[in-house]
Amino acid sequence: MYTKWRAKAKGASAAAAAAAGAAAAAAPTEAAAAAPTAAAAAARARCTASSTLQQFVAAAAAAAAAAANAARAAAPRDISAAADETALQQQQQQQQQQQQQQQLQRKESIYEVEAAASHLVQQAQQQQEDQQHNGSHTVATAAAAAAADIAAAAAAAAEATAAAAEADCALYRHSSALWEEARGSVSNAKRISGSGSLQQQQQQQQQQQQQQQLSLPLLLYLSFPAFASIYFSLFACCKPPAAATAAAAAAATAAAAAAANAQGPHPGSALDASL
Structure with missing residues (x-):
C-alpha cells in the first residue's frame, strides 16, 4: 500500500512537471487554459494519495486499539494493567x-497552491486581454x-x-512506531499478569505444604493420651496379680528410701536400710 501511494505521489509530480513544460511550449491561450487543469489534476492525485495513507493510518490505529482492548479484557484489574x-x-x-x-497543514498547503495558481492564471488572462x-x-x-509565471x-x-x-x-x-510500542505494552501486560498468577499458585502450594507439616505433629500430640491409656490398660490386664503386687511393693520401698535419703541419717537408719 505504501509503495502504491509513493508511486501515485511521483506520478502527480511528473504530471505537474509535464504540465509546466506544455505550458511553456504552447501558445498563451492554450497555456492559460491548461494550467488550471494540470493544477487540479495534481491536487486530485495528491488528495487521493493522502486519503489512501489516512485510511492505512486509521486501520493501524483501529488495530492497535483492538489489541489494547483485548489485553485489558484478558489481564487482571491491578495497578500495572491500569x-x-x-x-x-x-x-x-x-x-x-x-x-x-x-491533515490541516496539508489542506492549507493545497489551498495555498491552488489559490496561487488560480491567481497567476487570472493575471495571465488579464495581461493577455x-x-x-x-x-x-x-x-x-x-x-x-x-x-x-x-x-x-507548476x-x-x-x-x-x-x-x-x-x-x-x-x-x-x-504510526508504525506507535503500533510497535502498543504491541510491546500489551506483551508486558500479559507477562505481568502471567507472573502474578504463577506467584499466587506458588504461595498456595507453600501454604498447603505448611499446613500438612503442622497437621501431622498436632494429630500425634492430640492422640497421645488415648494411645497411652490404651497401652496402660492392656499392660494392667495382661500382667499377673502377684507380679503387680510385688512391683507395687518395690515401688513403695524405693519411694521410702528416697524420702529417707532426702531427710538425712537418724536412729534406726541401718535397720531401715537392711529392710
Missing part, C-alpha cells in the same frame, strides 16, 4: 492530535512572461507535493 491502559489511551490521543494537525490591444510584439512578450507555479506545486509526500512518510513512520 497504568498500561492509561498509557495506551494517551498514545492514541497524541496520535489522533498529530494526524489532525498534519490588455495586450491584445497593443500589438503582436507586446502580446508575445506578455505570453512569454505568463508562460514563465505558470512554469514557476514548480511550486511540485515542491508542495514533494513536501506533502515527505510529511506523509513521516506520519507513516510515526
Whole structure:
C-alpha cells in the first residue's frame, strides 16, 4: 500500500512537471487554459494519495486499539494493567492530535497552491486581454512572461507535493512506531499478569505444604493420651496379680528410701536400710 501511494505521489509530480513544460511550449491561450487543469489534476492525485495513507493510518490505529482492548479484557484489574491502559489511551490521543494537525497543514498547503495558481492564471488572462490591444510584439512578450509565471507555479506545486509526500512518510513512520510500542505494552501486560498468577499458585502450594507439616505433629500430640491409656490398660490386664503386687511393693520401698535419703541419717537408719 505504501509503495502504491509513493508511486501515485511521483506520478502527480511528473504530471505537474509535464504540465509546466506544455505550458511553456504552447501558445498563451492554450497555456492559460491548461494550467488550471494540470493544477487540479495534481491536487486530485495528491488528495487521493493522502486519503489512501489516512485510511492505512486509521486501520493501524483501529488495530492497535483492538489489541489494547483485548489485553485489558484478558489481564487482571491491578495497578500495572491500569497504568498500561492509561498509557495506551494517551498514545492514541497524541496520535489522533498529530494526524489532525498534519491533515490541516496539508489542506492549507493545497489551498495555498491552488489559490496561487488560480491567481497567476487570472493575471495571465488579464495581461493577455490588455495586450491584445497593443500589438503582436507586446502580446508575445506578455505570453512569454505568463508562460514563465505558470512554469514557476507548476514548480511550486511540485515542491508542495514533494513536501506533502515527505510529511506523509513521516506520519507513516510515526504510526508504525506507535503500533510497535502498543504491541510491546500489551506483551508486558500479559507477562505481568502471567507472573502474578504463577506467584499466587506458588504461595498456595507453600501454604498447603505448611499446613500438612503442622497437621501431622498436632494429630500425634492430640492422640497421645488415648494411645497411652490404651497401652496402660492392656499392660494392667495382661500382667499377673502377684507380679503387680510385688512391683507395687518395690515401688513403695524405693519411694521410702528416697524420702529417707532426702531427710538425712537418724536412729534406726541401718535397720531401715537392711529392710
